Amino acid sequence: MEVLRAENLNFVYPDGKQALTDISISLGEGEMMCVCGPTGSGKSTLLRLLKRELSPRGERSGSIYISGRRQEELGDREAATQVGFVMQRPDMQIVTDKVWHELAFGLENLGVGQGEIRRRVCEIAGYFGMEEWFDKSTDSLSGGQKQLLNLASVMVMQPRILILDEPVSQLDPIAASDFIATLGKLAREFGISIIAAEQRLEELVPVSDKLLAIKDGRIAAFGDTRECVERLVSDETFAPYMPAAARLFAKLADISKEFCDACGYGAAGKNASMPDSEITETGVHIKPGVEEKLCEEENPCTEGRKQKSRIPLSVGEGRRFLRDTKNIFEEEKCLTARSEGKYDSELCDARTEKTEGIRKDSKVGSAKESQNASRETALEFREVYLSYERTGKDVLRSLSLKVMKGEIFCIVGGNGAGKSTAVCAAAGLVRPYSGKIKVFGKNIRDYKGQELYRECVALLPQDVQTVFLTDDINGRHPYDLSGGEQQLAALDIVLATKPKLLLLDEPTKGLDVSLAESLCKKLKGLAAAGTTIVVVSHDVEFASAIADRCALLFNGEIVSVCESRAFFAGNYFYTTALNRLLR
Amino acid sequence: MKPLEKYNPGVLFFYFLLLASIAMFAANPVMIATALMAMIAAASSYTRDGLGRACVFFFIIFVLTSLANPIFSHNGVTVLLVVNDNPITLEAVLYGVMTGVMIFSVLLLFRVFSALMTSDRLLCIFGRAFPKLGLLLAMTIRFVPLFGRQRRKIENTQKTLGLYKNENAIDTIKGKLAVMSAMTTWGLENGIVTADSMSARGYGVRRSRTSFSMYRFERSDAVLLVLVILSCTFIFFGIATDMLKTDFYPRMKLPPFTVYSVICYVLYAGLAFFPFAAKLRDRAHRAALDRVKMHGGSESSFGEKIRSMYQNETEERSTFGEQ
Known part of the structure; x- marks a missing residue:
């Protein structure tokens, strides 16, 4: 049953900017739709238009139907309850001071009675496993818990459609995948229709039924996830957004069409060779109610293949696919290509190639390490202990590490492992109670006053909004920039202090793929020019692309440090999706 | 969970209100002494952290009030000494001491009260009466620590960016002002997100909101409420008919011990020691476990x-x- 439909939606902002052009989409009950597109492509505008209360000001044409009724015809109460909306920043969406009060907020607004509120609030808290922190104040929750609370306090109003605008971009990967898993569960168990926009689709794509790709306010592709992915994975703009398994598949298909055909993995090869213009043409603008037909008519390139595309979306599927193809490979004695390392290097793009290459050359790492030994140390932690409260738990416990001059050093680790604390300590913002921190060979305590920050150490904090003191960055207010743009602008401000040691705390938060790549380039340029860079991040893909050496921080101490290829090849969880595919 | 926390905030509020007002209006040494002992017991079992320091402060207030009365009031027949032609009388000293003890015990009572009545409990009471104000308070309570934390974060970041270049007062003040202005922007900008989140969840759909609270009115609340009302009515009747009244001037005269007044004392002691008794019972229960x-x-x-x-x-x- 169709729950949401938009027909020929156009939207122009008051300043004359055409944000959306001719968007037609539809979503059935219990379906999950994933919206992707570069920053500024109009994703947020579309999502906000679908929720009446949040519709941006501007001129709209075309119509939106919610459960078969025009959006304008809905009563206030219906409009509020039928469509739920969760935004990006977990902290700011929370209204009240206690978890239970936050859950009750929406129902209070509707004037629901005490008994009914109690029942529904407790029910939802039970479902989301919030009993432990039900009585806590909202201030004391972690980022993941906060976002789950936001979701729960929308779900308590029993919406039929749930819209999420980059819900996990501010969360760490583990909290993010938990959150996405919860979304999938909601769609399956309650038949709630979900629309989620996200920058990173690695986890969202495998659970969604439909995919909508938007570019410059127009639909680039819309329809069944697998088919869309198959089409988009060869599109220049969208390829980097696609899951690693799909990208690998496309590369393989490029190299050897025959074996793909041979193993029945569809016409990816043919798709890949199609020019972009044709792809956008096949990115059909669906007329309401014709999706069924769509499957047959949209794919002229599928030839005799009547079954659905089998492009792998998740790591699991990818591994299965690789196993199957390998068998066929062996039969056809194609493996020679692999031993020559031909496609090994081709199939991985620059950022993931590294992790792969390690199987062959771990010698390079040791060579580099010996090279490091001769260099000067930029930052050194010697058995550092740190705790925030007098009687509290130690956040850093016997942390020792050495960062060489001109090196890019990455610290990865889970939530609360002490990563942020470690960089704050390196920036002299918190003091350890025991142990030594040396910056360029000098004890951090011996830096007097502002000496440490004069062209020496700079920190890009996790919350980049704390960097902006002025209201004007290149003629725009910093808060008007998107999350990713804010990140880059903040980095520019930090770099203006000309640091020799640059500390970055989660620099890729909220960055889309292309911005992450430009950040990566920028940092590499800096390192080449002699700046030492220490990055603390959850983002293993980024860390693998950028780091010379990596360290895993667990429970306040470094448990392993090594050259980054060896590091990611050896890890099982803290590693790139591609490595998980190929290990 | 503290033993009294299971009661409905409204009932607890009412209870503390009556307890304090009896201590203040009765002006009866026996009752004030009872209140003092009971509140020391309650405060030491409910609010141990920082009690010592608070008591020092309370004691200073106690001394000041005890001294103030004989200095300013010269009524009474028993002159102890004469300072600057002003007689200091025993009655005035006694009255001062009694007032001091009364203030001391009421301050302790407020300490226990604030330990038990956390923000959400108070909100539960006010939210019922004024739903809009209640919501505003809840949002404020949430926003204050958020604001403080953000300020610290901005200060830290700006420190590394060289905001406080020179260590002198002018530079520091300039820096703080810049941080304050950044805070304002941050608050307003992110306030939009909060506003969106509120309207997305139907804020303003109905004129009248419900004010939900997790606290129910249960049987034990009813029992406590009835007991409190009955005994307080009894005591207030005694106060109104001057049966518990103590005269200080010209000469101190304690009220006679009648059956009625003794019952009043016992009832008041029962009321005042209730928090401590609840704690003792709780402790015994835990020990048994x-x-x-x-x-x-x-x-x-x-x-x-x-x-x-x-x-x-x-x-x-x-x-x-x-x-």
Whole structure:
């Protein structure tokens, strides 16, 4: 049953900017739709238009139907309850001071009675496993818990459609995948229709039924996830957004069409060779109610293949696919290509190639390490202990590490492992109670006053909004920039202090793929020019692309440090999706 | 959970209100002494952290009020000494001491009150009466620590960016002002997100919102409420008919011990010691649980026994600390 439909939606902002052009989409009950597109492509505008209360000001044409009724015809109460909306920043969406009060907020607004509120609030808290922190104040929750609370306090109003605008971009990967898993569960168990926009689709794509790709306010592709992915994975703009398994598949298909055909993995090869213009043409603008037909008519390139595309979306599927193809490979004695390392290097793009290459050359790492030994140390932690409260738990416990001059050093680790604390300590913002921190060979305590920050150490904090003191960055207010743009602008401000040691705390938060790549380039340029860079991040893909050496921080101490290829090849969880595919 | 927390905030509020007003209006030494003892017991069992420092402060207030009265009031027949032609009388001193004790015990009572009535409990009471104000308060309570934390974060970041270049007062003030202005922007900008989140969840759909609270009105609340109302009515009747009235001037005269006044004292003692009694009962209950844990599982492993012994020891230490 169709729950949401938009027909020929156009939207122009008051300043004359055409944000959306001719968007037609539809979503059935219990379906999950994933919206992707570069920053500024109009994703947020579309999502906000679908929720009446949040519709941006501007001129709209075309119509939106919610459960078969025009959006304008809905009563206030219906409009509020039928469509739920969760935004990006977990902290700011929370209204009240206690978890239970936050859950009750929406129902209070509707004037629901005490008994009914109690029942529904407790029910939802039970479902989301919030009993432990039900009585806590909202201030004391972690980022993941906060976002789950936001979701729960929308779900308590029993919406039929749930819209999420980059819900996990501010969360760490583990909290993010938990959150996405919860979304999938909601769609399956309650038949709630979900629309989620996200920058990173690695986890969202495998659970969604439909995919909508938007570019410059127009639909680039819309329809069944697998088919869309198959089409988009060869599109220049969208390829980097696609899951690693799909990208690998496309590369393989490029190299050897025959074996793909041979193993029945569809016409990816043919798709890949199609020019972009044709792809956008096949990115059909669906007329309401014709999706069924769509499957047959949209794919002229599928030839005799009547079954659905089998492009792998998740790591699991990818591994299965690789196993199957390998068998066929062996039969056809194609493996020679692999031993020559031909496609090994081709199939991985620059950022993931590294992790792969390690199987062959771990010698390079040791060579580099010996090279490091001769260099000067930029930052050194010697058995550092740190705790925030007098009687509290130690956040850093016997942390020792050495960062060489001109090196890019990455610290990865889970939530609360002490990563942020470690960089704050390196920036002299918190003091350890025991142990030594040396910056360029000098004890951090011996830096007097502002000496440490004069062209020496700079920190890009996790919350980049704390960097902006002025209201004007290149003629725009910093808060008007998107999350990713804010990140880059903040980095520019930090770099203006000309640091020799640059500390970055989660620099890729909220960055889309292309911005992450430009950040990566920028940092590499800096390192080449002699700046030492220490990055603390959850983002293993980024860390693998950028780091010379990596360290895993667990429970306040470094448990392993090594050259980054060896590091990611050896890890099982803290590693790139591609490595998980190929290990 | 503290033993009194199970009661409905409204009932507790009412209880504390009456307890304090009797202590203040009765002006009866027996009752004030009772209140003092009861509140010391309650404060030491409910709010141990920082009690010592608070007591020093309360004591200073006590001394000041005790001294102030004889200095300014020269009524009374028993002159102790004459300072600057002004007689200091025994009656004025006694009255001052009584007022001091009364203030001391009421301050302790407020301490216990604030330990029990956390923000959400107070909100539950005010939210019922004024739903809009209640929501505003809840949002403020949430926003204050958020704002403070953000300020610290901005200061830290700006420190590394060289905001406080020179260590002098002017530079510091300039820096703080810049941080404040950034805070304002941050608050307003992110306030939009909060506003969106509110309207997305139907804020303003209905004129009248419900004000939900997790606290129910249960049987035990009703029992407590009835008991409090009955005994307070009894005592207030005594106060109104001057049966409990103490005269200080010209000469101190305690009210006679009649059946009625003794009942009043007993009732008041019962009321005032209620929080402490609840705590004692709770502690006894916990001790019983510990005994079960210690001796219950006889075939438990050695490690478990050690663990339970250790647990018991730490708990004992903490209960010991509480006394």
